[in-house]
Amino acid sequence: MTFEIKERDAAGRLCKFTTKHGTVTTPNLLPVINPNKMMIPPKEMKKRFHIEILITNSYILHKDVKLRKQALDQGVHKLIDFSGSIMTDSGTFQSYVYGDVKLDPLEIVRFQRDIGSDIGTILDIFGTPGQTKEEAEQGAKETIARAKKSVAEKGDMLLACTVQGSVYPDLRERCAQQLSMLDADFFPIGGVVPLMENQRYSDVVRCILAAKQGLDPSKPVHLFGAGHPLIFSLAVALGCDFFDSAAYAKYANDGRMIFQWGTEKFDDLTELPCCCPVCSKYTVSELRDLDEMERIRQLALHNLYVSYAEIKTIRTAITGGWLWELVEQRASANPFLTDALRVLREPKHLHWLEHYEPSSKKSALFYTGPQTIYRPTIHRYHTRLFTRYEPALKTTVVFPEGTKPYSMFYSREINHILEKKNVNFVVDSHLGPIPFELDEMYPLAQSIFPDEIDQETKENVKQVVDRFFKNKTLIHWNECTTTTEEESLKQNVNLDMRRISAVVDMQFGRGASTILLNGKITIIKSKRTGKIRNIICDGSHVISMRANDGLFTLKLEGGRRLHNGLKYPLLRVVATDDAVPFIKEGKSVFGKFVKDCDPELRPFDECLIVNENDTLLAVGRTLLNRDEMLAFRHGMAVKTRESIK
């Protein structure tokens, strides 16, 4: 098996996952195939939805003597006529629904292995929301014990070990940690079906967060039994990679159609509010006139079209860097999802999410409502403002209240005031205080907020602003007077230096600017836009400012300076000795060659690649955070930019 991150956003990821039967893109949805009753045969699913993976139930195959024999003789792929990846479930869910199913936990694992399942599942103990903590703990313990024994039986099958622990986050997290120490390949999060059925999305979120915080980040995670697309984007943003849908068929049997915003009874509809091939081919009355079996089949197809469209939308959002925007938009369809988003604000979770949050994105940050200000990116900005930003001038601060960021700083009039008055110029913006030096840096210039924001955001931001302005002498910008253009032009360079230093500190840590920019500075600007591009220090190109996110790209000479001036482990990714020759050739650093890493590095941060003796080898850009670098065996950890030959 390999599992590699290709794109990422929030704590979500777009990965390539390889089984014996091919490569699967995640996030993905596994349609549930009932081997006794295939409403839509896997072949048709492949043709219509390009499915790469599905899930079927080994318990059902095992229970029926004839099916069991057939499965053992032909293998599960031939039995259900699908050549892609097949995951099998174990009967745990049946034991939850029907009570004890009398299965030997190891026998069912061996059976899954013997029928050639690509991913088999242990027979875990389904933890229900009504359990006491003792009951839940007992179940989790037994699940772990069974997982331990099952691992020995898995053969060349990938083994899915389900995280249980009912609604107790500490149990979930511990269960996840213990399962992660085993030779397991895949981690479903179990026991969430009754929570989903009661729209207890806050609890679902707590279950996911607890599991993810305990799990090996390099393994795929499957939210077992969550088949409604309403929850997909949020679950992906928290790090879930797989879903399974029995819902498409179950809902269809019940005359219900799945939509992005929820579910509608077919009988209540006078039109089909959808453009999938089913809803484009038939009108409501034509569908009504079909015979019942065919109508159910068409509803099931519709349900799958909509579900896969959501998966593709989520992948597009990950690649485009607007996954949080999507999550928040989807949450506006259901008040219980609004509650669920609130869980993410809790310090522990926000802290965890911030570690996975990319340092820059392709898309602008869009405001959707009160939840936006709690995004990890903004939390990071606020934190760094206090820990990394140092005003160049301690005396006075000018701030136009309510001014939108990046709109005011290019007028010569303002530049003049800045210099003349020897002040810091800070905008009291909708997302917090923005010193002029930072106004082009992600996510400030890349934010789209409404003219008027909601009260909650206002108050949240006011607290940050008040703390920022505390003990500072403030002058309102109206009170500044202007002088001539000439004067201000002379002083442009100095303002540029303030901008460069401040961004360097925000990006590489407080004080990094004095290390990096210690020498004679030449600033090269874009001829077209007039904006800062390359910084030359004592004749060497040290950093370049990127046009899209206003952050710096580190050049080798800049790396040398930071390496000399910043103590280990700051900004370092330590490569193992056997990787050194490759890095010197300019090859990127793969996860398995990372020995250690600065815990403060985030995905897409600029970094220093060093050997085990902290000798600088190269500069590059991280693709993973520390926890991921230490866990992932496959895929790139750092993209090397320039290496020392």
Place this chain on the structure above:
Amino acid sequence: MTFEIKERDAAGRLCKFTTKHGTVTTPNLLPVINPNKMMIPPKEMKKRFHIEILITNSYILHKDVKLRKQALDQGVHKLIDFSGSIMTDSGTFQSYVYGDVKLDPLEIVRFQRDIGSDIGTILDIFGTPGQTKEEAEQGAKETIARAKKSVAEKGDMLLACTVQGSVYPDLRERCAQQLSMLDADFFPIGGVVPLMENQRYSDVVRCILAAKQGLDPSKPVHLFGAGHPLIFSLAVALGCDFFDSAAYAKYANDGRMIFQWGTEKFDDLTELPCCCPVCSKYTVSELRDLDEMERIRQLALHNLYVSYAEIKTIRTAITGGWLWELVEQRASANPFLTDALRVLREPKHLHWLEHYEPSSKKSALFYTGPQTIYRPTIHRYHTRLFTRYEPALKTTVVFPEGTKPYSMFYSREINHILEKKNVNFVVDSHLGPIPFELDEMYPLAQSIFPDEIDQETKENVKQVVDRFFKNKTLIHWNECTTTTEEESLKQNVNLDMRRISAVVDMQFGRGASTILLNGKITIIKSKRTGKIRNIICDGSHVISMRANDGLFTLKLEGGRRLHNGLKYPLLRVVATDDAVPFIKEGKSVFGKFVKDCDPELRPFDECLIVNENDTLLAVGRTLLNRDEMLAFRHGMAVKTRESIK
């Protein structure tokens, strides 16, 4: 032409609109057909999207000598091979884009008539956002003058007279009023394209509201040039019936794909986040491999699939009663739409919207964020609470802060407290104070709010709560003690009476309960649910409580009592004399037979149908508000329930 409301929600409506070439359901989208270059022929559009109406440009037909002759000889329907309804535009937009187009305003109207256009458009003066008020006024004046002359030339063609006035709401409203006095059939709102292009949605909303507030409510309204589905739901909620899309082709030519949340460049996509037949048939790379013309065509088809899906979703939302929810969800995709929603809170607009807001809906009220609390339904509830609700007991009020509505009132324990303590019991809920008597009434029991609401909603509600509790003695519910079950059961009837009286007052006006319930009351309850169903007063069935919305249905005997006790025009719909025989037979009242109506009646309110001498004829349920009843010539105004034989 006929234009009849069939379903409604917010100030939006689902209508049947009839032209010489058939019936069109609104809201609807008219694809723009360029007669010189049909990227997708109307026939194919009909097959794929079931289009009933399209728009083409008479200026283009008129300019080209050959086309002009062909159009005059064959008629426009044959020329573009479409047998449904055809609207024609006049060249106004071309004059905006290319400057003066040298067209005679009356000649182009006559031309449209002569080629058999179903709906022709006057050559109005395009008002641009940059105009001074004087310029805009001049343009609107000239537009009105041309409309006046054009009306005389329209023949049997329906004539669209465009509302102009740039970004000046008073000019827009006045222009709309003056056009409404002409024999015009259809009202486009013009000049919004440059606003749309700059995402000035707040201004678009102001334009729509001003136009709608001046227009005859019985005529179709078309938002000219708004082709992106992002704005459709909001525009419909404000009363727009038609949109046109040149965007589907223009965007496709530019390599852009329309999605519900905005637009994406095809070249930026690695997957197609959609399930329309185009996106289901092709992968990104397959689409890329098509020859350019065919790829553009497929992108155009996709754009239309998505646009029509949004139209169908909006219609479903109108029928289901969740149009505001849809509007707010869509707004979460774009911060400028959030700003646009804020315009609706302005007192003048909220007042207008409240008049069109149905008194009850099929769906629950879903919270989506801070904008929810400003919905007309909640505004109405808050207003009526102060003007119509009178606490039964003046002494004390018990209120559990933060309790969710309808969750606490059925415990015997609480019932007992209510009686024992001789108090009013009011829940300080997420949507305002809820006296126990009203807790089953729409929208209270039918609201789905999250457990925790945003700060802005909290503060908004707190103001209402504080005003409500002012000068009242409050006891916290924890301070109440409980007694035995027995005691409380005895007192059940009295509590029921308080509930019935309070709902009657909220629904029919303060004091209505003393008129309606003056006599010996018998309460009939549902055997299954135990809830109040029928109220018998002195042996006559006067009202029934509906299970779905907790509001009363008026029986004839109840109508008699209210008619006797409430002064004219309260609750009245006055039918003209010629309608009286039909009403006596139980037939419903059509718009053209309404002489006058209580201005306080809202759509779906219970009402008294009287003749011109205020003699009671029947009881019924309104489908229109007063302004609509007086304007609509077609369709039902009141559904008669019971009439006096």
